[in-house]
Amino acid sequence: MTHISQFLGEEANLGSEKRIAILSAPLASSVSWLGGTELGPQAIIDASPALEVFDDELLSETVRFGIVTRPVPDFSAITAIEVCRQIKAAVAEELAGGYFPVLLGGEHTVTVPAVQACLAQYPDLHVVQIDAHLDLRDQYEGNPDSHACVMRRLDELGVPFTQIGIRSFSKEEYGLVQARGWQPFFMQRIRVEHDWIEQVCDEIKGPVYFTCDVDGLDPAIMPATGTPEPDGLTWRETIDLMREIACNHRIVGMDFVEFAPRPGAEHAAFTVAKLIYRTLGYIFQKQAP
Numbered sequence: 131m132t133h134i135s136q137f138l139g140e141e142a143n144l145g146s147e148k149r150i151a152i153l154s155a156p157l158a159s160s161v162s163w164l165g166g167t168e169l170g171p172q173a174i175i176d177a178s179p180a181l182e183v184f185d186d187e188l189l190s191e192t193v194r195f196g197i198v199t200r201p202v203p204d205f206s207a208i209t210a211i212e213v214c215r216q217i218k219a220a221v222a223e224e225l226a227g228g229y230f231p232v233l234l235g236g237e238h239t240v241t242v243p244a245v246q247a248c249l250a251q252y253p254d255l256h257v258v259q260i261d262a263h264l265d266l267r268d269q270y271e272g273n274p275d276s277h278a279c280v281m282r283r284l285d286e287l288g289v290p291f292t293q294i295g296i297r298s299f300s301k302e303e304y305g306l307v308q309a310r311g312w313q314p315f316f317m318q319r320i321r322v323e324h325d326w327i328e329q330v331c332d333e334i335k336g337p338v339y340f341t342c343d344v345d346g347l348d349p350a351i352m353p354a355t356g357t358p359e360p361d362g363l364t365w366r367e368t369i370d371l372m373r374e375i376a377c378n379h380r381i382v383g384m385d386f387v388e389f390a391p392r393p394g395a396e397h398a399a400f401t402v403a404k405l406i407y408r409t410l411g412y413i414f415q416k417q418a419p
């Protein structure tokens with residue numbers, strides 16, 4: 131298969147003045163179960179030309195806000211620490227250039243340097259995380275930079291966060307949540323508290339960095355991830371959440387991580403591409419093209 135070099139393919143050229151930068155971070159060094167996240171960014175880009183650039187909900191062409199796709203880097207021969215250094219520098223460069231950064235993972239670890247870069251520009255940053263997992267372990271299999279520890283590392287940076295779609299965690303992680311008085315949006319809670327999206331929006335105080343571990347979505351629509359957990363967010367719940375956050379807050383950067391292409395589940399890459407495009411639409415529709 132020939133790989134596509136830009137998100138949306140040739141239709142990306144419809145936006146002449148570029149304001150959105152798609153960055154790829156194909157890191158896969160601490161995978162727990164099913165692998166393949168290093169192939170995630172290219173698979174999402176390859177699926178994206180199948181999208182209609184005319185958004186069926188927003189009834190406009192989000193592409194006209196200008197989307198540029200940076201080349202997919204090769205991380206296979208460098209350490210995870212060096213990868214993180216490069217990601218932080220790349221995101222900082224996009225912010226300095228006035229671009230809205232969209233990072234494609236790769237494993238969840240890539241969120242840490244991206245948040246560090248955003249924090250430097252927005253000290254009151256608030257992270258919103260969609261995920262099946264709390265990712266609050268201090269270490270996982272001896273590795274503090276594992277994808278299973280990403281929110282613990284963000285907590286150490288002092289950044290507040292809101293966790294949504296949670297349905298898998300260890301006793302120790304739950305103990306930390308209780309000790310700190312955090313109230314994650316567990317799936318159990320989402321299923322009974324019908325104003326949960328409003329509660330999420332009320333909790334956010336500053337500019338938002340949005341991190342979407344695709345395993346937060348239900349495996350029926352998102353089977354292509356390392357640890358598919360049943361009873362996840364539906365497509366409708368996810369986009370309703372993103373619409374409300376984008377309308378009520380300023381999203382300044384985002385990532386979509388842990389996507390691992392799976393033969394027979396080709397719809398999943400398209401679903402991630404559409405979620406990215408729809409969310410960009412929500413964010414940028416507030417501004418004239």
Ligand SMILES: [Mn+2]
Pocket residue numbers: 261262263343345346388
């Ligand atoms: Mn996860």
